[in-house]
Amino acid sequence: MALAALLAVAAAVSFAAARAAREGASTRGDLDRLRRRVALLECELALARSRKPYLIVDAPGHRLLYGLLGMTVREIPAGEIRIDGLKRAPGAAPAPVTLAGIMTLKEKENDPRLAPLTPEQIEAGASDENVADALPPEAPADFRVQLNQPVALRVEGVPEKDGVFAGATGFWRRLLPGGNRGGSVALRLTVHVEETAAREMYRSLVPGYLLALVAPTGYVFQDAALESPRAVKPGRPARFAAPPPGSAPQGVPFVIPPPVPEGAAGEAGSTGEAAEPASEGAPAPAVEATPEPAPGPSDPRETPPEPQPEPPHGAPPSGSAGMGGGA
């Protein structure tokens, strides 16, 4: 009798195991993987709602994903994603924020916007892009990034060309721990990508950029290291009310880029700020409008240095559309 009961239990267990195997998941390892996937999807939904671009640092998948509105617009393979400050995953179900979370970029190392050029420097040839010999300096392939959260991020570009010098410098660079110098840091994240990709990342990352991070299998983040997806504010769609037919717009405003007060350079040009629509309204009709605007004043947000003797909205000399933006 006891033997029959034992056999029945064994059969039931094997049946359940076979059923779970048919479903493609039977182990706690599968459950752990799914927990991480759901935590990342929660982050991605919040990021898509923000309507801003974001970067997903997928440590288990060894890749970086640029996303916007739920579409992956670029994927960068990462040689190694090293995270210091992780904890071993507990046996019980961990909190989702310890599996995946969100960070916001505060400042990148040697950001050119932090050291504004003066007219004197420019006159000396510092930034005339039309002169072939005076192109802007190349973006760095190895840089640190400060985040609003207690996380230090370092991107290390691995030289694509092998050489004695590149190998030696790369070895020493990788030997030293990455991350921010000083400050209390809960996580140190070092991402190894190809040199070109690292330079491209430097160019694309600006203050305000959102990043999502997933913990590698078997590990969790500390509770206060990352933001929960609920901390991300949803954005408004960039709708634009088309001008009513027959009315000529008053030219493109003269705000490229919008001036910001001295000392606030780190905040200007951040993600999504300029994406805010000037006017909310009905979606633009799919009608091509090619009006002929008149030229506008130099900058409606600025006080003109001197009064302009000419009317601000005169016809341009060539009779073509006047533009206030440019270059």
Next chain:
Amino acid sequence: MNMELPGPPRGDGRLRRLGLFLVTGLLVLLVALLWYRLGTRLETPPPDPTPMSAAEQKEYRALQQRAESLEAQIKAFRPTGTYLVIDTGRNLLSLYKNNTKALEAVCSTGSGRALSDPVGHRLWVFDTPRGEFTIRNKYPNPVWIKPDWAFLEEGEPIPRNLAARLAPEELGAYAMDLGDGYLIHGTLYERALGLSITHGCVRLGDRDLESVYRTVRVGTPVYIF
């Protein structure tokens, strides 16, 4: 014949010992760094092969449903129809039609530099904004009205009259307005395409500019990352 060989100078022994000490110290430091780097390297443990309990299986099914729901919600955000995607890192503009890439063009985007005007106490940051935009207007034969920073950059005095600000060919044959003064336009300097050198606008070569201009309409979404 007795000859007294000159002994080594006294300072040499001390130098040798110091050199040996330094070399040993460096070696110890190197080994310590290597130990630190290799010792703290993460080892991904193998997945737990323990079968799930009944409660875990229930959680698994709930998570599967949640994942499907989240994927559907994320998918709903994805744009459809015709739209532009601009990669500021690679300086690439892609034109999509029904989620298929119809055109990929090398462009130039903002340099990220800042310019200060010590006299007027103004500051400009030459960055291409990131996010979601729409084409607000399309202009053939645009005439650029040079802003103050253009004169400051060239070391020229800011002109008093409008006529001195007009630059008829600078923006190329077409311009598309993204709002806040940012444009997609042409360039006189096609050799600089692919570099992050603009003042915030997106520059395209003549042929690509015409293709994009003819394809997009007012209201076409533009995504910049």
